[in-house]
Amino acid sequence: MTTRQVLVVDDEIGIRELLRDILQDEGYQVQLAENAAEAREYRQHTRPDVVLLDIWMPDCDGITLLKEWGTGGMLTMPVVMMSGHGTIDTAVEATRIGAFDFLEKPIALQKLLKTVNAALKHSEQLPRSDMSLLNLGKSVVINELRQRLEQVMMSKAPLLLIGEKGSGAELCAKFLHQANTPWMELLESQRLADAPLDVLEQLREGVLFIPEVADLDKTQQKGLLVLLAKAEKYGTRVVCGTSKPLPDLVTEGMFDNGLLQTLSVSTLRIPSLADHREDIPDLARALAFLLVETTASPYREFETAALNMLRNADWPGNLSQLDSVIRNLMQSSLGEKITLDDVHRVMEQFSPLQSALMEPASKEGSGLPIDFDLPLREARDEFERLYFEYHIQKSEKNMTRVAEAVELERTHLYRKLKQLGIKTK
Known part of the structure; x- marks a missing residue:
């Protein structure tokens, strides 16, 4: 079994060394820090199993360091506060912020060992750090995003998050998730079509996150509409992400207009990494x-x-x-x-x-034969033209098979082909 690590933070050398000797005799691996700066540096590199943290230190008091770890997502281990001048109010404040327990100096041997042992058992149940909205940055655009999320947090209305792929939609959704309530990232979209109310039953008072709502097919979109209509009754918050232009998909008959209107009640744009x-x-x-x-x-x-x-x-x-x-x-x-x-x-x-992604490829060269210097609408038309021509050739001009492959209704498919100037005969 791996030796448990205990970090002792105290500005008095005698207390540090005494605690080290006691804990080492009990089989623990002990690291010492004489101030908050050393403790901060150690925590940056390692996650100890438990921390014994003195409240009164010259450079930065223990309560401030505890708050710093908490707001920075680094309070993933139990912290036991220590003080020779402790009061009930100080102990209450420390536990409110996130301390596991409070020891008053001089610390009795049995009390020390009992508290450390209890903290280590608690440590096994704690989740390790995970990426959160707090890690996303401190820039103006991220602070504004955080403030807007805080404004909509108390509402149970559905929320649509709009942003480029990989920009952090899941982090925003988890920011709205309350501790000790259900959370689900919907990866099996067919559940929306088969049993949307079963999903709600599983997520009472929790959060449902759909990473890319534009990828839902027609039956799944209808199931989501049913779910949204009943979500408030179950106390469930529905958060949908998208990186695609939903109004364009509505125009093309690929996305339900009623669903778009329902989701458009509350929307937030997530900045791309280039924006911060x-x-x-x-x-x-x-x-x-x-x-x-x-x-x-x-x-x-x-x-x-x-x-x-x-x-x-x-x-x-x-x-x-x-x-x-x-x-x-x-x-x-x-x-x-x-x-x-x-x-x-x-x-x-x-x-x-x-x-290959950034440089335009010539029609004679390899890669996509699209001029990426074109305006967006023209470049999209060029891509769609190539896309449909590929499927028409692949199906040997069987338009029924083309419609099935591209998941468009026949009438909309013909209208689209006419718009792009593609002849099927």
């Missing part, structure tokens, strides 16, 4: 820290030049792409720090894919 580049250095550190928490991999600091390159890079995949790059850097870098060369090495591994 200033948050990328902090995001990189947060993602690295979460990897340490969840996989016990060693933490690596980022050189300033490496963070600057990450901030200035293009991220068409947004947060999801940044997460993949950080994981790659943490697992494949050889030094104690992640350098500019490390970032170059990882980013260049994906450069052919980036080039």
Whole structure:
């Protein structure tokens, strides 16, 4: 069994060493910090199983450090506060913020061991850190997003989150989720068509998150409408995400107009990573820290030049792409720090894919024969023209099979082909 780690934070050397000797005799691995700065540095790199934290320290008091860990998503281990000048009010304040227990100095041996043992049992039940909206950044656009989410938090009305893929819709949905209530990310969309009320029954007073509402087929969209009509009765909050232009899909007959109107009552746009580049250095550190928490991999600091390159890079995949790059850097870098060369090495591994996405390909060359310098509407028409021509050729001009393959009604398919100037005969 892995030796349990206890972090002791106290500015008095005698108390630190006494607690270390007692706990080591009990078989614990003990780390010492004489102030909040050392404790903060240690926590950045490692998740101890329990922390003994003195309240009165010269550089930063323990209550402030406890609050800092709590708001930063780092309070994922039990913290036992210690004080020689403790009061009932201080103990209550500490436990309100998130402390597991409170020990008054001088600490009796049996009381110490009993409290540490109880804290360790509690530690086994605590979830490890996870990405949250707090990690997404401190920029103006992210702060505004957080404020808007706080405004709609008390409502049970459905919410539509609009943003590029990978920009953090799930984090926004989880921000609205209350602790100790049901949560579901709907990955089996057919449940909406088969038994929408069963989903509500499972999620009473909870949150249902649908990552991409535009991917639902017609029967699933109708099932979602039924679910939305009954959601308030069950106290269920429905949050839908989309990266696609739903009004255009309504025009094309691919999305139910009634469903769009229902979802449009409350909408929020999620900024892409390009809209808050200033948050990328902090995001990189947060993602690295979460990897340490969840996989016990060693933490690596980022050189300033490496963070600057990450901030200035293009991220068409947004947060999801940044997460993949950080994981790659943490697992494949050889030094104690992640350098500019490390970032170059990882980013260049994906450069052919980036080039294929970003550079226009000629009709004679490989890749999509679309000029990406065209206005959006013209580029979309060009893509749709190629798309339908491909399916017409594949089906040997059997329009019934084409309609089935592209999931359009025959009348709408012919109207679309006429609009694009495609002849079927």
